[in-house]
Amino acid sequence: MKKRTSLVLALGLTMGTVLPITAAANTISENVTVTKEAKQFGKDVKVNWKTGQAVPSFVHGKLSTKAHKNKDSIKQFLKENKELYQLDADKDLTLLDVETDELGSTHYNFVQSVQGIPVDGAKFKVHTDKNGMITVVNGDVFPEAYSYFKGKLKAQIAxxxxxxxxxxxxxxxxxxxxxxxxxxxxxxxxxxxxxxxxxxxxxxxxxxxxxxxxxxxxxxxxxxxxxxxxxxxxxxxxxxxxAVNDAGSGVGVLGDTKPLNTYLSSGTYYLYDTTKAMTGVIETRTAANSTSLPGNYSVDPDNNFNATSQRADVDAHYYAGVVYDYFKNTHNRNSFDNRGATIRSTVHYSRNYNNAFWNGAQMVYGDGDGTTFRALSGALDVVAHELTHAVTERTAGLEYQYQSGALNESISDTFGVFLDKKNYLIGEDVYTPNKAGDALRSLSDPGLYGQPDHMNKYVNTTADNGGVHTNSGIPNKAAYLTISKLGTSVAEKIYYRALTVYLSPKSNFKDARSALLAAAADLYGSGSTQYSAVASAWTQVGVN
Structure with missing residues (x-):
């Protein structure tokens, strides 16, 4: 691993609307740069830089000395600080939306564009507190893009x-x-x-x-x-x-009885739930051991889905409702898109299929081969994992490769633990059913199943989209340390806010630490026990 000389970058910002930032940087791996905080005017300002990028990816602290309460004021702030971000706020940034959350914080979400064409993954966010003071600016933008194109951009193929x-x-x-x-x-x-x-x-x-x-x-x-x-x-x-999101984890069909919300049509009961406060429905289908999706509806003549062949259908349907209720009741999120989208599951996919996945449109579950896995659809943590991929897709949009992909996987594992609650294992109830105590992954001890738990063990590989299922062990360990210190009810609020407010498509582990700290500061204060616990968790895994 190459080391680089620590550098000091002084940023003098105009008109006194943002505090000057001084950051001393050092690297902990080839792709992760960590900046030390600098105190200005009695406040801590934290700045993250990624190796090779000219613009910081995360700035957190007291960034303005006056209130900014509308998009024009935010753009003026960016114009006054063009020296830092090297972008023309009017020409180079397109405002996607403005959201005000339950804390009174307002989030201005932009995308960088060149001649009106969006730069892929270049999301840029400015966040204010309830008083309109700017507290976070984050995302990935690339001012150097403009020098690569001469003349008007025009596609030559349709x-x-x-x-x-x-x-x-x-x-x-x-x-x-x-x-x-x-x-x-x-x-x-x-x-x-x-x-x-x-x-x-x-x-x-x-x-x-x-x-x-x-x-x-x-x-x-x-x-x-x-x-x-x-x-x-x-x-x-x-x-x-x-970018198929592969969970590879779950629990078997254990024979327990569950209540179901079904739909009666022409004398037939469907696993088709219209009882939720959503525009769509929760529906469950069967591929009948084929690979055809979405398959036929799971049905029953007397509304008692008690046949052995229906058990995977019952669990997929019931747990999808549990996960919907969790996000709605805990985070006020209406389905994965927050607009009440239909949640569709298909079970009995293929034959002896040892997997479950979210394919960008729906969830799919195999029955397992009985040796490597039992039927995967019965697991609350599997269903939670898959639907969290859908939430991530609609919010942070974490790219499914390298560190952003490992974060994507880790967040799904973490929300699986938030819902399942019984332990920190993933897939222990279905993986190798004839071997007691086995699991696919462990948040508390990633090394048990071949994952790194510290940045000094980070695996550089091009396999598995850059090791998304391997290096997820590092943020998983940080999640365990956070949950074990703060408890689920606190940790889940911090993680949800970081996911839906601060993370962006190209976020790496360093950005995740900053996003979680910003979320903890919003919810509990930057001097709180909760904030310190998050910082400690990431420091312990080598993201300082």
Missing amino acids: QAGALDKAWKSIHVTKAETETNAEAGPDGKKFEDTVENADLVVYKKDNDFYLAYKTTLQFIQPYPANWVVYVDAVNGNVLDSYN
């Missing part, structure tokens, strides 16, 4: 051409992925293959490209949520990865 290139690059045709989905009791049909292409500016290594960001979602011949970047000028594939 959207349809980009999609064709994307399909060819994964060696699957769209026709090979399409199935005939059954309509539900409401008459609606589910689209099982989804394709999309949006024009973006894409950063790869140190270069920028005008590209189509294409997404290809399908279930056969294998589960996929492909993200493929196609050069919009010459049609070359710049990058690609399969």
